Amino acid sequence: MAKDRPTIADVASRAGVSKGAVSFALNGRPGLAQATVDRILAAADELGWRPSNRARSLSVSKAFALGLVITRDPAVLSSDPFFPAFIAGVESVLATRGQALVLQVARPGEDEAAGYRRLAQDGRVDGVFLSDLRHDDPRIDLLSELGLPAVTLNRPEGDSPFPAVCLDDRPGTVAVVEHLLELGHRRIAHVAGPQAFVHATARSDAFVATLAAAGLEPVAIEVSDFTAAGGIEATRRLLALPERPTAIVYANDRMAIAGLGAAQQAGLTVPDDLSIAGFDDSELAEFVHPGLTTVRADPYAFGEAAALTLNQLIDGAGTDDTVADVELPPARLVVRRSTARLEES
Amino acid sequence: MAKDRPTIADVASRAGVSKGAVSFALNGRPGLAQATVDRILAAADELGWRPSNRARSLSVSKAFALGLVITRDPAVLSSDPFFPAFIAGVESVLATRGQALVLQVARPGEDEAAGYRRLAQDGRVDGVFLSDLRHDDPRIDLLSELGLPAVTLNRPEGDSPFPAVCLDDRPGTVAVVEHLLELGHRRIAHVAGPQAFVHATARSDAFVATLAAAGLEPVAIEVSDFTAAGGIEATRRLLALPERPTAIVYANDRMAIAGLGAAQQAGLTVPDDLSIAGFDDSELAEFVHPGLTTVRADPYAFGEAAALTLNQLIDGAGTDDTVADVELPPARLVVRRSTARLEES
DNA sequence: TTGTAAGCGTTATCAA
DNA sequence: TTGATAACGCTTACAA
Numbered sequence: 001m002a003k004d005r006p007t008i009a010d011v012a013s014r015a016g017v018s019k020g021a022v023s024f025a026l027n028g029r030p031g032l033a034q035a036t037v038d039r040i041l042a043a044a045d046e047l048g049w050r051p052s053n054r055a056r057s058l059s060v061s062k063a064f065a066l067g068l069v070i071t072r073d074p075a076v077l078s079s080d081p082f083f084p085a086f087i088a089g090v091e092s093v094l095a096t097r098g099q100a101l102v103l104q105v106a107r108p109g110e111d112e113a114a115g116y117r118r119l120a121q122d123g124r125v126d127g128v129f130l131s132d133l134r135h136d137d138p139r140i141d142l143l144s145e146l147g148l149p150a151v152t153l154n155r156p157e158g159d160s161p162f163p164a165v166c167l168d169d170r171p172g173t174v175a176v177v178e179h180l181l182e183l184g185h186r187r188i189a190h191v192a193g194p195q196a197f198v199h200a201t202a203r204s205d206a207f208v209a210t211l212a213a214a215g216l217e218p219v220a221i222e223v224s225d226f227t228a229a230g231g232i233e234a235t236r237r238l239l240a241l242p243e244r245p246t247a248i249v250y251a252n253d254r255m256a257i258a259g260l261g262a263a264q265q266a267g268l269t270v271p272d273d274l275s276i277a278g279f280d281d282s283e284l285a286e287f288v289h290p291g292l293t294t295v296r297a298d299p300y301a302f303g304e305a306a307a308l309t310l311n312q313l314i315d316g317a318g319t320d321d322t323v324a325d326v327e328l329p330p331a332r333l334v335v336r337r338s339t340a341r342l343e344e345s
Numbered sequence: 346m347a348k349d350r351p352t353i354a355d356v357a358s359r360a361g362v363s364k365g366a367v368s369f370a371l372n373g374r375p376g377l378a379q380a381t382v383d384r385i386l387a388a389a390d391e392l393g394w395r396p397s398n399r400a401r402s403l404s405v406s407k408a409f410a411l412g413l414v415i416t417r418d419p420a421v422l423s424s425d426p427f428f429p430a431f432i433a434g435v436e437s438v439l440a441t442r443g444q445a446l447v448l449q450v451a452r453p454g455e456d457e458a459a460g461y462r463r464l465a466q467d468g469r470v471d472g473v474f475l476s477d478l479r480h481d482d483p484r485i486d487l488l489s490e491l492g493l494p495a496v497t498l499n500r501p502e503g504d505s506p507f508p509a510v511c512l513d514d515r516p517g518t519v520a521v522v523e524h525l526l527e528l529g530h531r532r533i534a535h536v537a538g539p540q541a542f543v544h545a546t547a548r549s550d551a552f553v554a555t556l557a558a559a560g561l562e563p564v565a566i567e568v569s570d571f572t573a574a575g576g577i578e579a580t581r582r583l584l585a586l587p588e589r590p591t592a593i594v595y596a597n598d599r600m601a602i603a604g605l606g607a608a609q610q611a612g613l614t615v616p617d618d619l620s621i622a623g624f625d626d627s628e629l630a631e632f633v634h635p636g637l638t639t640v641r642a643d644p645y646a647f648g649e650a651a652a653l654t655l656n657q658l659i660d661g662a663g664t665d666d667t668v669a670d671v672e673l674p675p676a677r678l679v680v681r682r683s684t685a686r687l688e689e690s
Numbered sequence: 691t692t693g694t695a696a697g698c699g700t701t702a703t704c705a706a
Numbered sequence: 707t708t709g710a711t712a713a714c715g716c717t718t719a720c721a722a
Contacts, residue, residue: 007714007715007716008715008716008717009715017692017693018692018693018694019693019694019715019716019717020692020693020694020695020717020718020719021691021692021693022716023716023717023718024692024717024718027717031691031692032691032692033691033692036691036692050466050467051715051716052403052468052714052715052716053467053468053469054399054402054403054406054408054468054714054715054716055403055698055714055715055716055717056715056716056717057399057402057403057698057716058397058399058400058402058403058698058699058700058714058715058716058717059697059698059715059716059717059718060698060716060717060718061399061698063399065447065469074429074430074432074433074645075426075429075430075628076628077429078424078425078426078427078428078429078430078627078628079423079424079426079627079628079629080423080424081420081423081424082423083423084419084420084422084423084450085419085420085423087419087448087450088419088450088452091449091450095463098463098467100447100449100464100467100469101447101448101449102410102445102446102447102448103432103446103447103448104436104445104446105429105432105433105436107433118440118443119445121395122395122398122443122445123397123398123399124398124410124445227628228628228629228631228632229631229632231632232632254628254629257629257632257633258629258632258633260633260634261632261633261634261636262632262634264634265634265635282423282424283420283421283423283424283572283573283599284424284573284599284602284603284629286573286574287573287574287576287577287602287603287606287607288602288603288605288606288633289605289606289607289609289610290610291606300419352698352699352700353699353700353701354699362708362709363708363709363710364699364700364701364709364710365701365702365703365708365709365710365711366707366708366709368700368701368702369701369708372701376707376708377707377708378707378708381707381708396699396700397698397699397700398700399698399699399700400698400699400700400701400714401699401700401701402700402714403698403699403700403701403714403715403716404699404700404701404702404713404714405700405701405702405714406714
C-alpha cells in the first residue's frame, strides 16, 4: 500500500501559507511574491506533492481527459493501421498536458449513441474525436445536444458546429488512377468501402472523377466493406466479368491484399495479368508478394493535429473565437511491384 | 450548453429527505423504509438525476476506470489482432459497471514507468492490465511499489503479488509442430519473437521441446521482432541455409505472412517447396494465398476474464481473499493451405 | 500581497 | 429510520 499522499494543506502548512496561496503558486497565477512562490514550490517538491486530479475535476468541472469512440467490429479494427498510429499521435499531445485518453470500442450494430451519452453524462471526458464520419452522421447532432465538444476527422457533409481536421483522401486516389492510366490501363475497376462512410465515398468519387477526366468509365465498382473477406468476394466478382479489368483499385490495403490472394488463387499473376493497388500503406503492404502499390497518409500527425485542435476548442469554450479547421498534407502514392505496364495480349 | 444537472440535494429536497437518505437509497443500503426508498427513486427519476462520477470519485477515492498501457511501436501495434479484440472484451465488462478504459500507448524506447506512474499518481485508474510480460519484468515491482492493483496477462516468472489470467501459448505451438511432423517434415525452423517477452520464449521453448520429443533438433532458430520486416529478414537467412528447412514455424502471423512473401519472391512455391505456419489467426491469415496455417486464441474472452479478475481484486482490496488465477482454454491449431505433406525431392 | 471561507457533489459518521 | 454535519482535496471569490 502506498503511504498517504500529501494534500495541499500539508504543503500550505509546511510553507507557512494558506491553501489558496499554494493553488495560486501551482497554477502560476499573478498576485504572489516571487519569494513565496519559490518557497511554496520548494515545499511541494520536498513533500512530493502533486495536485489530485479528482479534487481538481470536481472543483473545476473538467475531466482532463479526451474520448475516442471507435465504432468498428474488433475483427475489422485489427489489421487497421490507422487507429494505433492516430492514438499515438493524440497521446503525444495529451501527455504534455496531463490528460488521459478514454477509449471505447462499440460494435457497429450496438447503440453507439449510448457510448457517447455515457462519456458525456459521467463527465468522463472534456471532448471527443469523431472518426469514421458517415453521411448525415447522427453523432454531430447528438454531440451538440449533449454539449460535448468534438473535433471531426475530415469534414462532415452538412453544417457542423465542430472544427474539422482534414486529411484529404482524394489526391491519393487520383494519383493511383493516374499512375494506372500512365501504365496504359483502360479497364480499371474499383472496390469501394461502405458508402455510408464519407471517406469511402470520397475515394470512390475521386476514382470515378479521375477516370472521367481521361474520358473513361470504370469497368465496375464493387461496394464492399473494408474487410479481407469482402475484398475476396468483390475480387472474385470482378474477375468473373466477361471483360475482366486489367487493374483494380481498392479502397484499403486489407481488401487489396485479400484481393491479391484471390487473384493468385484464380491462377492470375500479379502484376502481369492484373495490376492491384491499395490504400493505407499498412505494414504488410510492403512485404506481401508482390509488394503492394498503395497510398500513404500520416495518421500520427493526424492524431496530433486532432488533439491540438480539440484542446483549443475546449480551452476556448465560452470564448467566441471559433477554432479554425486544419488541413493536413494529403496522402501520397507509393509505387511497388503490384502495378505494372499493361502488356498487350 | 447542456442545462445544469440536478444534484443529490435537488433530489433530496424534492423527496423531502436528506442527502444521506438519497445516497442510501441509491446504493441500496439497508436502513430505509421501502416507502421512502420508492419516493426517493421516483424523485431521482423525475429529475433525471444520475450521481456525479467526479464527486463520487473524490468521496470514495476511486477512479471507476481501468488502465491499459501498451508498450509497442504504433507501427507494430497495427495489424496486431490481439489488442482490439482484447479491449473489446475488457469493455464488455466495464460497460456494465459504468467503468471507463484509459489507454496509453508508449513507444518501447520511452520511459514506460512514467506512464504507469502518471496513471497511479493522477489517480486515473483503479487498476491496470499488464500485457506483453517480459522476463524479470520491472513493472511488477513498480506497480506494487505504486500500490496499484494489477492483473498480469499470463504468469510472470518470479513471484508476483498479482493474479494472473493465462492463455497458454504452448499447446498451440506444440500442435503446429506435431502437425508438421505428421506431414513428414524433419527439417523445421523457427522464427521467434524477441526473447525478452515471456510469450515469445514460451513459443520457442514449446517449439524446441516438441521437436526434441520426436528426437529432432531445429534446423535453426531465428530470433526476430514480430514485425513484417523482421520476418522477411529471418526468412531470407533461413532460405540461404545450406540445408534449407522444409517448414518454418513463425511466432506470429505478421512475420509468417511476410515470410510467405519472401519465399515466393525467392521463387519458392508454398506449400510445395516450403510449408509455413503462423500464430494468431489474424484476419489476413485466411485470405493470403495460400491460406496460412496458424493458431487461434480468443483474445476477446481473454479481455473479459482479465477485466473480471482485475475488478475482483479491486473490489476485494483490503480483504484477505486473494484472487484466484484464471486459466483460459489454450489456442487451437487452424490448418490451411500453407502447410502440406513433404514431397520427397 | 496574502489569508479566509465558500463551494463542487458525493459518501460516511453519528446523534436523534 | 432518519437527518445534520463533516470529510474528500482542490479552486476561487472576497476580505484583510
